Amino acid sequence: MICDETADVTIKERMTFCIRYIEIEGFVTKEDFLVFTELKSNTGTSVAEAIDEELKTLGLNYQYLCGQGYDGGSNMAGRFKGVQALILGKQPLSIYIHCFSHSLNLCVSKSCDTPITRNMVGVVRSVSTFLTASANRNSSIEEAISRLPFTESKKTKLKAMWPTRWVERHDTLITFKELLVPIVTLLDELSSSHETNAETASKPCMFSSAVRRGDFVVALATAANCFSLTLTLSEQPQSPNMDLTAALNHVNVVLEVFNNIRTDSEIEFGSIFEDAVKLAENIGSVIAMPTTISTQTKRDNVPASNAEEYFRRTVFLPVVDRFIAELETRFSHHIAT
Structure with a gap:
């Protein structure tokens, strides 16, 4: 899953939530389930809770999650209370990747x-x-x-x-x-x-x-x-x-x-x-x-x-x-x- 957040014209925080998955037939990588979610705050806990709700809505289980990609902000990449750390607590195999484009x-x-x-x-x-x-x-x-x-x-x-x-x-x-x-x-x-x-x-x-x-x-x-x-x-x-x-x-x-x-x-x-x-x-x-x-x-x-x-x-x-x-x-x- 790939997530990013920004403020819209009404100065409200919104999160872009994207799922990237493998289609078994042909083993083709695809991106789907693009969702825009309003955030109450941009803390790591709040974003992690929003992600949890979106996964439940889509009927997806953490056991299939193999990677997570965000920017390098402390609320997302923090080792203890960042989103990636909270998600790793639920699925240790979901490797965190700092967004390549953001790094560049x-x-x-x-x-x-x-x-x-x-x-x-x-x-x-x-x-x-x-x-x-x-x-x-x-x-x-x-x-x-x-x-x-x-x-x-x-x-x-x-x-x-x-x-x-x-x-x-x-x-x-x-x-x-x-x-x-x-x-x-x-x-x-x-x-x-x-x-x-x-x-x-x-x-x-x-x-x-x-x-x-x-x-x-x-x-x-x-x-x-x-x-x-x-x-x-x-x-x-x-x-x-x-x-x-x-x-x-x-x-x-x-x-x-x-x-x-x-x-x-x-x-x-x-x-x-x-x-x-x-x-x-x-x-x-x-x-x-x-x-x-x-x-x-x-x-x-x-x-x-x-x-x-x-x-x-x-x-x-x-x-x-x-x-x-x-x-x-x-x-x-x-x-x-």
Whole structure:
């Protein structure tokens, strides 16, 4: 059984309850019995009681339960009073699996927690929301894309960024990088237009300055490159025929790729930085190393002889190292299982 909980529009906790089972004829794995149950509270005991009621309603017995999958919250994964512990007390063979997608979600979010990368993600989210929130601006970005035939991207629409689902941000960041030139072109047009709406007139000017910053362009190119490696990792394990062993093999492959990138960091980042420099030139910007002094405390002040070395140490290496550490840590439970 697979469970998750969220609040609906009335701010009431509801639990999604899904049963995955084997059909004896042909031994085909199927998912069924999708139920939405209102929860009185989200404590482990309350959720376990709701699950117990649903199983009774469906006429299912705990003796047939062989696995349970939730997120890693303390109310679900707690060793003593968590849902998985309470269910294990009734059926010791019901192995708890931390949701694979949630584990990857935590890996990606923590890996982008460095200041420069975090700020870049915030700017992308604000710009994406601003341009996609209005039907007029949405059509304007599509028009700007069509007017720039030299854009290599096949994307024609900008995607808004999910607030919590980091694994859904792969497409947003990759698309934003590919469409950066038409995005900047549209922001410049909006900032110089005679728009009477104060929000529409002022925000494009701020956004245009933010996306032209050298650290923003480098962080965007770095994140897009790393996310391109984890994109298949977020898609393939959702296949109905995927099992835990095969999914972990995908993790090990991606982890090996990240370790190789870390070993050859100068060569790997060299191509990323070259791509970032070309991208900056296309939007009328220059990537330069900020001034560093010995008493600097408010930003990264690493020693470097040029801009490439500076951003490799302040942007690229922290993100790659965090990706490696998070993948090894978050999936250690899956390996143990």
